Amino acid sequence: MEDKKIITEISFQRLEEKETEQVADYRHSIWKDIRKEVLSNKAALFSIIFLTVIIIAVLLAPLSPYDPYEIDISQKMQGMSAKHIFGTDDYGRDYLTRALYGGRVSLLVGFCSMFITVIIGTLIGVFSGYIGGKVDMILMRFTDIFLALPSMLLMIVLNAILQPGLVTLIFVLSLFSWAQVARITRAETMSVKERDYVIATKNLGAGSFRIAVKHIIPNILGPVVVAASLGVANAILMESSLSFLGLGVQIPVASWGSMLQSAQTHILDTPRLAILPGVLIMLTVLSFNLLGDVLRTAFEPKIVK
Amino acid sequence: MSDTIRKQAELEVKNLKKYYKIAKGKSLKAVDDVSFTIYQGETMGIVGESGCGKTTCGKTCIGILPKSGGEVYFRGKDVHAMSRKEKFIFTKDVQMIFQDPYASLDPHQKVYDIIAEGIQIHKLAKDKNEEQKRVFELLEMVGLTAEHASRNVHEFSGGQRQRIGIARALSVNPKFLFCDEPISALDVSIQAQIVNLLMKLQKEQGLTMLFIAHDLSVVKHISDKIGVMYLGKMVELSDSSQLYSNPLHPYTKALLTAVPIADPDISRKRQRIILEGDVPSPVNPPAGCRFSGRCKNCMEICKKEEPKMREVAEGHWTACHLYDSKNEEVYQHEV
Amino acid sequence: MWKYCLKKIVELAVVLLLISFFSFAVIYIAPGDVSSMYISQEMTEEQKAAVLEHLGMDKSMPEQYLGWLKQAIHGDFGISLANRTSVTPQILSRLPATLLLMGTALLLSIVLAIPLGLWSGYKKNSLVDNAISSLSYIGMSIPSFWLGMLLVIVFTAKLHLLPSSGMNTVGVNTPWDTFIHMIMPCITLSLGNLATFIRYIRSSTIGELGEEYVLTAQAKGTSGAKILFRHVLKNTLLPIITLIGMNLATLVCGSFIIESVFGWPGIGTFAMEAIGKRDYPIIMAYVMLSGFILVIGNFIADMLYAFADPRIKRGIDSANGR
Amino acid sequence: MKTLLQVKELAVSYFTYAGEVQAVRGVSFDVEKNQTVAIVGESGCGKTVTAKSIMGLIKKPGIVDENSQILFQGENLVRYTKKQWNNFCGKECGMIFQDALVSLNPTMKVGKQIIENLDNHEPSLSKEEKKARAVEILKLAGIADAEQCLEKYPHELSGGMRQRVMIGMALVTNPKLLIADEPTTALDVTIQAQIMELLKDLQNKLHMSIILITHDLGVVADIADFIVVMYAGKIVERGSCREIFYHASHPYTWALLKSVPRIDYNGQTLVTIEGSIPDMTNPPKGCAFCKRCPYAMHICKEHEPSKWDLGDGHEVSCWLMDERADREGVPFETGRRVGNE
Amino acid sequence: GGSSDSDGGSGGGSASTESTEAGAFTMAISYMPDSLQPDTASDDYTSMVRPIYDPLFLDTKDGIVYYLADSLEISDDGLTYKIHLNENANWSDGEPVTVQDILFSFDYAGLSSGGSSSYNTINGQPVQFNAVDDKTLEITLPEPYATYVTTLSNRVLIMPSHAFDNDPTKVDDSGYFNSTDMATSGAYTVSEINDDSIVYKARDDYYRGNPEVETIVLRNTGSGSSRQVAFENGEISYMRVTTKEELDKYSNSDEYNTYSITESRLNYLQVNPNGPNKSVLTDEGRQAIFLALNGQEIVDAAYGSDELATPANSLLTPDQVDYNPDCAGYTQDVEKAKELAESSGLSGTTLTYIYNADRANMEAVATVIQQQLAEIGVNLSIEGLDSTSFFQRFFALTYGSGQENTWDLGTNGWDSERGTSGGQAASYLKNSEAWGFSQETVDLAIQANATTDAEQSKTLWYQLQDQALGEYWEYPLTYTNYVMVSQKNVTGLDASPIVPEFADWLSIKVE
């Protein structure tokens, strides 16, 4: 047999040393895993690219040759041209420039209220979930109420009552969104704190602070990041709704939402004015939503064998 | 009994009770009136079916769960009545190994951090260097290498994870180790590695162990003394050879014959006691002896009165009315 | 089970109470109040005080709140400050229009979401799935008022197919006419929920299809369609009940904006005006009504879910010792 | 014809984004009528995948190799259409799974789930007849109050009961073959003993063949007629029950037998198998067990061992069978069979 | 009616998009009124109830136009007013309109404002009423007060006392004005109150004649662009146009009629004497601001066309008899403004500017003013408020809302009330506390308003117009026109002297 021939040439001696390599030779962290997963997803890639582009564009808005606020009646309502890529608005201001400045406001509101929301929500959630008992019950009832409130309505009421503006907007948006995050983080904390590794750490004599910081927070970070991403999306949408109702930032500053509001008067004659900010809102929100969802799958516990 | 007197009791459990509140006015008696003593350097095994309260018993013994009644003394100190400081020292002396190697390691930590945590908490190392040295030492002790320290836990297989868990437990130089079914989640081929490792470590470090398993063969292999639990109660307690050669309680007998034997000839020939039905719910345990519903030798009294644990032969305790006559004095006294 | 119901009802009452207190507080703190509508510069101090007393605004906040609460429990939400008529009948008369719109939008989103979500989940990663998923993502991300604007431009201004606003053509009181008027607001209002539901049903379907019991059914020789409809459907749709309860909030709030975009004669537009006029009794009543709809929606969803899912029903019963 | 099922060179791969997972790599075995075949091996070695292939349950991204053959009463199942599979599954062959709780639809009454099998395969029966059949099979499966049991939901039953329901459900159509995938792993020893007794009992009564999958050799010692030992997607050894237990000839089988402490022996040190199973996306060139084998030779690393037939259907794939092998310290139970080729 | 597009394509759809019955006149409203009580709140509301309630008379630049009343006699000393009601004036339920109804309405106004209303009190002193007979009322004022004519004219709508047994406390919460049974005094009666529309039907016993248009529909069209869409879709008969783009579009199309009617409205910029920055808003500071502004540019940017608005030169409007067309107004002088801003310490400060966001073009005005003030180094923090909050701030002192220190600059507009009296202007100029004018100006205004002699009145008002501007508190911005566009088949909208109320419903026609 041909087989035999080869065999005879090869030693039947025992292998002297065994390879001790027992660990799979890939080295990576969970974050790298997630990065890989996110980058391998087309939708996520689109979101990241779009968001990067929009954020850079918005940051570089001052490089535009036009002043976003300077009124120039002679340039009123110019159509799209090489000079004004998206034309001008009813005050003769370059629309693209305004949209970029508007994006700053929209994104700022989105990010700020997300940050506040996430920080407050996480603190309350982790605290409540970790302490448990009566404190938890009281905090959660409190959270429940915030969840049961007709938030949009109260946002409108509050925004109308308080002096409208950027700070109010962020405050109001955060006020009505932290509860969601608190719920999520509490549930996660409750589950994490019962896990064996937390019990093990406790049994090593670790104090609550150490456990919270070293074990609970890192392990609930996934859902928090997801909530953050969806939170930005939500805040931007809410901001646009409020601004649309005229409760947003004040002139001459604009956000995408308030640009839509101003565009309303011209919607039949110059729909262009409504299209650009609308599309920007949609794509940005879409990107954050997509990103949130991809992150959610990426963070989902994987069976590692 | 001169032997036992010379031995020092490491863990003394007296009438330990642990009830879980499950609804208003309802409780689940996970552990009900269990007593045993583990002496220094000894390994005690606890076997029983799923849900009979083994884990609960162990966790209550080492103070992870609060008790509902009874007492637990570790080296003479009441585990459940320690001051903060005492408790802190206690955590250094008593460690636990968990059943699920996947759930018991923080997925966001590196192996090094996991093992070093105990050292940091108890300040067992003077500086970083010493800490590192100690971590590497521990890794080697459990059959891993220093190179593994920088890796993430999810790169490891179940057996390796269990080794990491053991290293974590050993990092604070404990005197007492509670192993909660440390091998049942592992593959057959890996189980032996862990059992051997634990036995080796026990010998080297002079550990006292409480070893829980539902697999009787493993328990027999590793323990000096075995307790059999059924529905929150200890039904038989004896040293291991005696338990296997001469089981007293009908449940123990059934349990022993139910264990599969990897030998067709023996397996096919032996007389098996196949129990009827399932373990009843611990929320509404049957009156009298808890095993009465499934017991072939069930008598009238079994349904009415709970049997007490008594020493039937030297060092061999059981809670069964069948053995009442052999111990008439006690029996009459009780009635 | 009844105990559970009762417990939930008590919880619900507490939440409503707290909502009322919260909104009352917000409004109380809010600058500017109604008295300005009644007080003029020409009035003497006594006259002003009399007006305040008449409006009950001379009392402390807790007193005012308790007074309000006592009335509210009897269904009396006070007198509108703007037009000096009872709030309750005004709200009630507008409620049907809103409920019609919300109900239809909810129904529309459920009726569309179930087949689309199931289909999309069943054909995971196929062309159909990608199309449905993309649409639902866009649906989630599009500002509803903007969509409303676009729809109006296209279907009314350009194509002259649909009426721009309102609920009826004056003098035409046919269901068909109402239907025509409802198309755009309904689409706009339901889109967000539709998207959420589709995505949820899709992922739930995928999840359920991956469950072991599906394998068991296959091992019995059950065909794909049967598995989908006999086994997966129920398990997929059960959680939807809760989701719907939770998403009522979106509907209530959404109707607020959508109603004003389309001039729908419901409580949304009404409340919007009230906010503009600082007509606090109406705002309070509306907040309470919305809160009530939300809380009741959640409650009904909880109940339905508990009754429909044998696992939970039993869990509850055993927890109550039955 | 005595042979009910012939599996020939079955190969299954999963195409995941980490690469191709070769879950099963050329597995062949026969199942005779009324025979119990046990497939033993550690986690991930491809037992379940083998069983699923026989039931046509391999789903994307898994693909059964076209050249594989699964002959059921002479018919090749691999080429079956969906419809044919639906007729085959449940009717000719029933399957039960490890965890009965997740394998039963949580929101459907147990009775309905059992009767579904009859709906699929014996639609001509009336409702009452179907119910009667379900009651009958549950009684056979050892459930005393079968009628009441039909009206219950899975979570209302205990673990042992659930597994009995699963068994009843699989057997209600009188299939010729029952595939039991680790039916007792999730259960306690006493319940496990009950279920194994039940399977034996049912086999006698219903005259079916059983493929029993497990990772514990002890479990099959008193039920299996024939044992297949798998490692990393391949069969390393197969033979009759006695042959495997008393004349095991593969280092992996030895380790499996020795690594678990036995209740009837005292004080032996356990044989350990160091290391873990190889990565199936990139299976080793030679013998898959090579890295963990204490007797591994250079050749094992390079070449896959061929099969040695030791008679009576006992086959081993191990280079130790070659007469040139270095057999120092190899604990063959009987020298007779070694190098019999 | 209906749009000129014919879209026979889709049966059901097109049917519903057409306007209502032929011959109906459809008005867009932006909200559903809570009731149709003829109590006035806003312009919108006034125009809604106008078809069903007639005023006593209207005071216009061209003299008084009589409705329910057929004569008004004012004694030479300006203290006694004698009103005689039209003998034929009647309610739609057949009852005659009587003096009792007037007194009842005045009583109700007093009741709902806590005792004193502008009808029964002048400068804190009571007005005497004396019913001479069923159709004649004699009113005696405590002091001469020219504005009282306006008080009696435009906004007082008479309620049927007989429906309430002459008890004004029964009005509130009676639901009377929410039903189709209510008695009306105007050319129409209420025939339907729907969820989103109200239908009026022409009366056949109206004392002034029979209206051409049989049906009037008030239709809620929602916010934003939907009114325009509804108009183009033929769903409403006319709408107001507020931007140049719209105006150009419709006036260039021969499918529509456009009308431009002066609104006799003054939009102005007010400096708040009680604002947070009052310390820098000194004479110089205010002057700096006013000199920095360019009225023409504001009109150009915010309105885009003289047809929509013209720059204002005085605090009176051209519709007022005593308006001085040659009043100089303010002229932009940026250089001087900068200097003054510098010297007054104004430059570099941020002022709070409020405007009423519910009013057309006001946001645009704010935007331009913000730009122009930026030139002299003054920043504006602009807040657009809804009417209610705006008024609470702007008229903080009047309302006693305590918010007078929350703004520095604000734009508002007033309806000059036309005709012979100083109207709104007088009441502003008289209030130094709220609007900053000096005591001399206040005295002059009181004097001017008390004068019944036309010549003297003119002299005083001419003087007052210049003097007020010289104090730099109010900057007259624009005189606005009410520009309407209607469907081609609608005519007669411009026949009414007052907009947007369509004072003369008899002249409107729909073919």
Ligand SMILES: Nc1ncnc2c1ncn2[C@@H]1O[C@H](COP(=O)(O)OP(=O)(O)OP(=O)(O)O)[C@@H](O)[C@H]1O
């Ligand atoms: N936190 C808890 N709350 C309520 N009941 C509990 C809790 N933990 C355990 N139990 C119940 O207590 C009983 C004993 O549980 P325990 O985990 O101690 O059993 P065990 O013998 O360790 O079982 P296994 O072999 O499955 O690990 C079981 O019936 C279990 O359901």
Ligand SMILES: Nc1ncnc2c1ncn2[C@@H]1O[C@H](COP(=O)(O)OP(=O)(O)OP(=O)(O)O)[C@@H](O)[C@H]1O
């Ligand atoms: N759906 C799948 N996708 C990718 N790989 C799979 C899939 N199913 C099984 N595999 C791979 O196929 C191999 C064999 O799996 P299989 O389930 O047959 O193992 P097993 O022997 O049944 O193990 P266990 O004892 O854990 O049930 C494993 O390496 C597994 O990772």
Ligand SMILES: [Mg+2]
């Ligand atoms: Mg346990």
Ligand SMILES: [Mg+2]
């Ligand atoms: Mg398997």
